[in-house]
Amino acid sequence: MQNFKPIITNDGSHTFYVPEIDECYHSTNGAIQESRHIFIDAGLKQCEKTEINLLEIGFGTGLNALLTAVLLEKEEIRAKKINYTSIELYPLAVEEAMQLNYPELIAQKDDNLLKKVESFFEKMHTSPWGKEVQISEKFFLRKLHLDFTLYEPNGSFDVIYFDAFSPEKQPEMWSEAMFKKLYLCAAKNAVMTTYSAKGAVRRAMQSAGFTVERIPGPPGKREILRARKLSKL
16 A cells, blocks of 8 residues: 555545555545544543543544544643554555645644644654654554554553444454454443444444444434443443
8 A cells, every 4th residue: 555645535634545445544525524523523522531541443544643632732622641542554654644634724724733733743653653652742642553353452441443444345344353352442431433334333343242322424424333331330
């Protein structure tokens, strides 16, 4: 997966098209609005903890991580610190990632914020794999270059972003066994969100132990799934 060229989605933000699997990293209806809706609003903002341990399946372009760090920087959530672990088997080259227009769109003509967002984004993509790196005062990133199907989670996560390629393209990622792995490393009352609303995905999550609901999706997507690990009485 090399030499990607950005394509513009409907909200003006970039994504990449992957010809090998005939799929984009994000919805062409809008990359930023999709990520905000599914992972920030439906996921992260549901967690009330002051320190959040977050696991992402699919670092991809780094958009979810960037939106999370900016939200924390702007103090728009209760959390004072986020420990962000992200898994990616096929990392983008730094040169590819730096083509993406996320910082300027997220900063919205705020020059001071733009400098911070550009710095965050560059650090996220240039940071070494397998080491925890401080991206900002409150945001700590650990990228893992590995196959999630072989990953043995170490820790307890409050929020999970499940952002793998689609069930049609990567069916092994959406199995009951994979969701069971996530259930076991999820903290009590953890929340997990994903863009898929397929019945087979919902049933796999439920069989793994999660309580799952369908909720409204972003533009172009009628529904998405939100799963919780509810504490047992």
